[in-house]
Amino acid sequence: MHEYHKAVAWVEEACKQAEEKNAKKVTALNVTFGESSGYSPEVVKNYFDEAAVGTICEGAKFHVTVTRSMLKCPACGEVFEKKLLDYKCPNCGVEGNPTESGNEVTLDGIEVE
Numbered sequence: 102m103h104e105y106h107k108a109v110a111w112v113e114e115a116c117k118q119a120e121e122k123n124a125k126k127v128t129a130l131n132v133t134f135g136e137s138s139g140y141s142p143e144v145v146k147n148y149f150d151e152a153a154v155g156t157i158c159e160g161a162k163f164h165v166t167v168t169r170s171m172l173k174c175p176a177c178g179e180v181f182e183k184k185l186l187d188y189k190c191p192n193c194g195v196e197g198n199p200t201e202s203g204n205e206v207t208l209d210g211i212e213v214e
């Protein structure tokens with residue numbers, strides 16, 4: 102159900118931003134989903150479409166950016182992409198620590214007309 106709450110929050114946020122711009126309609130939302138966030142962009146979009154009915158966000162598209170999961174090496178500081186079953190630094194072979202990248206679910210901006 103976390104997708105539902107995110108979708109409702111984005112409808113409210115997009116409507117608020119559109120009103121501040123004196124826009125008549127929200128045509129698209131620019132959103133970012135981390136691949137490890139546990140959120141499904143499709144599911145959020147479905148809930149968004151339902152929650153947006155009757156608002157100026159109705160019919161808005163999602164422009165989705167997906168971020169990869171990145172790890173940071175505690176030994177040399179290298180930031181590298183997490184591969185399946187491979188958490189080791191390409192420089193020194195030390196296991197990397199998780200970073201914020203790959204976990205974000207954010208509304209970056211809206212497009213209006």
Ligand SMILES: [Zn+2]
Pocket residue numbers: 174175176177178179190191192193194195
């Ligand atoms: Zn390293």
